[in-house]
Amino acid sequence: MIALFDFCSFPWWLQWLLPFLLGLGLGWALWSKYKSMISEYEANIASLNNKLKGVEASLAECRSKTADLEGDVALAKGRVREMEEEMNSLKSSSEAGIGGNLASMAAGFAAGSATSSGGESTGMGASVGKYAKLKSDNLQIIEGIGPKMDEVLKENGIGSWQELAAQSPESLRAILNKYGDSYKIIDPSSWPEQAKLAADGDFDALMALQKNLDTGVATGTQSDSKLEKMLIKLGIIKTYKQDDLKIVEGIGPKIEELLHNAGIKTWKALAESTPESLKGILSAAGANFQLADPTTWPKQAELANDGKWAELESYQEFLQGGKG
Missing domain, CATH: 1.10.150 (DNA polymerase; domain 1)
Known part of the structure; x- marks a missing residue:
């Protein structure tokens, strides 16, 4: 008679060992499978994180470029508005009969000067925009010219920026020599250049030039601009505390x-x-x-x-x- 397999005939410890080994093998197989899946997910996550960092960097660059472009647009709009104000001022002056017609005034503005109805020379650069409070007969905006010197120049027929710009340092020296020794120490060599900038309405360039002058003489060092201090007092430009x-x-x-x-x-x-x-x-x-x-x-x-x-x-x- 054939003997049947009897599981119960195994020793008790073997009866527990076989199920344990089967469970261990199955667990190891499942663990290997899930470990592989986890590694794959981790690799995908790392790849996506790298892509995300790249997208964030591109976004930051785009935002920076957008801010720069917005700044350029704002500056351009500001310049357009200044030009519109200048054009409106020219139109108003034309309607009032100053300088003849608009075309001649526009030409005068381009040249930095215009002629009024009475033939008096006026600085168009000073009559428009935020510098409208400056008048072309105010020679004291020139570094080196004070109240007494202003009187001396006007006594000699130099009453505007245009007229001062037309002078040479030699002709100005000849005028000063007529007023005695106290005027001989004055150096008028930079006055025509300063006056030309004022007549052209290029006040920013004039202020930059004056920062390198002291009583009208080039020093090679930076100092406060006479015109800048005057404009601050008039409320035309603002002054700022460093790093505020x-x-x-x-x-x-x-x-x-x-x-x-x-x-x-x-x-x-x-x-x-x-x-x-x-x-x-x-x-x-x-x-x-x-x-x-x-x-x-x-x-x-x-x-x-x-x-x-x-x-x-x-x-x-x-x-x-x-x-x-």
């Missing part, structure tokens, strides 16, 4: 304090910051600061750091809270 972050549209005392605490204490440091890093500073400060948009702050700070105040002013006129 609050001059940036959108930054007030509280945000300035946040930036200072983050190590951003100068215009240069702010100009070198990215909008993303600035947003991180604002986000970390709480919900009250997250509405601020720092996109244009580096551009504004760059203009301030470079001393491009006219461009900064034009740019800020088209911003609201620092947002283009």
Whole structure:
């Protein structure tokens, strides 16, 4: 008689070992399968993270370029508006009968001067735009010319920027020599050049020139511009404290304090910051600061750091809270 397989005939420890080994083998097979799946998922996640970083970098670059382009557009709009103001001023002058017709006035403006109905020479550069308070007979905007010298020049038929620009240093020296030894130490060599810039309405260039002059004489060092100080007193241009972050549209005392605490204490440091890093500073400060948009702050700070105040002013006129 054939003996049947009897599992129960095995020793007790073997009866437990066989199911254990079967379970262990099955578990190992499942673990190997899931380990392979996990490795595959981890590789896919790493690949997606790398792609995400690339997309974020491209997005940051696009945002930076967008901010630069918005700044250029704002500056262009500011220049267009200035030209429109100049054109409207010319039209108004033409309608009032000053300088004849509009065409002759436009030509006079291009040359930096125009003739009034009475034949008097006037500086068109001073009669338009934000420099309208400056008159062409104000010779005291010239570095080296004070009240007494203004009288001397006008006594000798030099009563406007155009007339002063037409003089040579030698002719001016001859005039000064007539008034005694006290006038012989005065150097008028830069006066015609300064007057030419004023007559042309190029006051920014005049201020830049005057920063290198002292009583009309070139010094080779930077000093305050006489015209600039006069314009500040008249309220025509603003003056700023060095590295005052609050001059940036959108930054007030509280945000300035946040930036200072983050190590951003100068215009240069702010100009070198990215909008993303600035947003991180604002986000970390709480919900009250997250509405601020720092996109244009580096551009504004760059203009301030470079001393491009006219461009900064034009740019800020088209911003609201620092947002283009």
